[in-house]
Amino acid sequence: MTALAVLVLVALACLAGPGLTGTEPDRFYPDLRLLPAGLGxxxxxxxxxxxxxxxxxxxxxxxxxxxxxxxxxxxxxxxxxxxxxxxxxxxxxxxxxxxxxxxxxxxxxxxxxxxxxxxxxxFPLGTDIHGRDLLARSLVAGRVSLAVGLTATLVALLIGIAYGATAGLVGGAVDAVMMRIVDALYALPFIFFVILLLVFFRASLGLMLVAIAAVEWLDMARIVRAQTLSLRERDFVRAARALGSSTPRLLARHIVPNALGPIAVAATLLVPQVILLESFLSFLGLGVQEPQTSWGVLIAEGARSIETAPHMLAAPAAFLIATLVSLTVFGDGLADALDPRGRET
Known part of the structure; x- marks a missing residue:
């Protein structure tokens, strides 16, 4: 619950905080460059x-x-x-x-x-090399990072759960063909895939979401398939099948609800993974473009100025670390709460 409270506070701060800082995130103050963090x-x-x-x-x-x-x-x-x-x-x-x-x-x-x-x-968190308020920019960047993480994770969940559960429950030749497709997609280098997309489309936030979602569902599909293989031999699944339940009903009523624990943990770990992946793409110039910003972009800027202005790295990194740790702790707690065996005891 503490981790959930931290996540809610970070989300609310990113949504409403920029309007309460008293400065515009993109406003340049040439005379106030590289100010250290302080309350004065x-x-x-x-x-x-x-x-x-x-x-x-x-x-x-x-x-x-x-x-x-x-x-x-x-x-x-x-x-x-x-x-x-x-x-x-x-x-x-x-x-x-x-x-x-x-x-x-x-x-x-x-x-x-x-x-x-x-x-x-x-400027509680100081200013950057252009004299922009780091607090306001970190909060605005959090909107983009959280939106990318949640949207890409949601797409990966929808595709991965449907794909993996279907492959695991049907089994046989269908399962083999579906998982070989996953293996073939795994063999495709991610950066090559992104560059290929950039050849035909203009770099944008939407394109980055498509690129991330197109590959992140693969891990989710394997996790769900493994859970489905262990659940389909359970007595309650056999009983439902004997009563004439169709495959979609088996998936919706028995397989997916009983696999929510591992899925929740994987999802909470997937969000920070997507955020870090977005940071990597933005660092290469393939992701978020100016005037938009994200925690990854701010961290990349701070890393280049770490010797002269370490606060430029510390400010966005603190938001990112707090979010990642809270997501991990919340995922562990959610897995325990959704574990059917834990509810039975």
Whole structure:
């Protein structure tokens, strides 16, 4: 139940969290790049000066004085020629400051005294190399990763359970032919299959789902077939067959319900496997493409910057590890709860 609670919290955070962070996941803050994780408000004194210098350069002026008093900044801009006030729009465009108010003018407009509101931004997990909020990006990435994992797993379950249960219950030559088809698909290199798809179709999230689902059902089919082979000789299956139950009824009423324990464990392990596979494809440039992102993409970006910004790897990795561990623990508990022998005792 603890693992289920963690999964629910992660899912809710990914769904509703980005709107509560106060920043846009794709918003660039050039003056706040590679900020470490922390709870302090930004921009702090160190980054405030850099941001003002950059904005003043665009206004064609220089910072003569900057005094901060809480959330208000007294800014004095100076230039060799009268300052064009239209350039003050660069302050609110940076998303670090609010609209500036001119409180004084000196030297014929070559010196402006401004009152500038300073916005308080918070980056609990820091920012990346482009100055984007890692918390907001990790939550948005979780939507894609969880959607890929759940969708591909659902497709693999539907195909694998139907295929494996049918092969195991029918048996004989039908079982042999069906499993040889599975063996032939196993022999096809996955990366070659993905590249082959990319030759005919454009790389996209949908194409990646098709590629993953097309191969991940093979393991599920073998697991279900093995469970079916052990169940079809049980007395309750023989009794149902003797009473005239058809093959679809046997599968739906007796085989699949009694195999739910192993299937649940395999499914919970398949979700993180799919997420990791999506990460691998995205790292190769065959999966999630910009402007979309996923935990795998963020981890790949963090791995490239691990020496200078280890928090870029730690943030998405923490979400991924929490999800994978919770899925594994939840699968074990679900297998015990669905085990018919456990219910009998």
């Amino acid at each position: 408000a930004q921009p702090d004194e160190a980054h405030l000066g850099l941001a003002l210098e950059r904005i003043a350069f665009r206004i064609r002026a220089r910072v003569a004085e900057a005094t901060r008093d809480g959330e208000t900044l007294r800014l004095v801009l100076a230039a060799d020629a009268p300052i064009d006030r239209r350039g003050l729009v660069y302050l609110p465009r940076s998303d670090l400051f609010g609209p500036a108010r001119v409180v004084g003018e000196e030297e014929g407009g070559r010196r402006l005294i401004l009152a500038v509101p300073v916005r308080a931004l918070h």
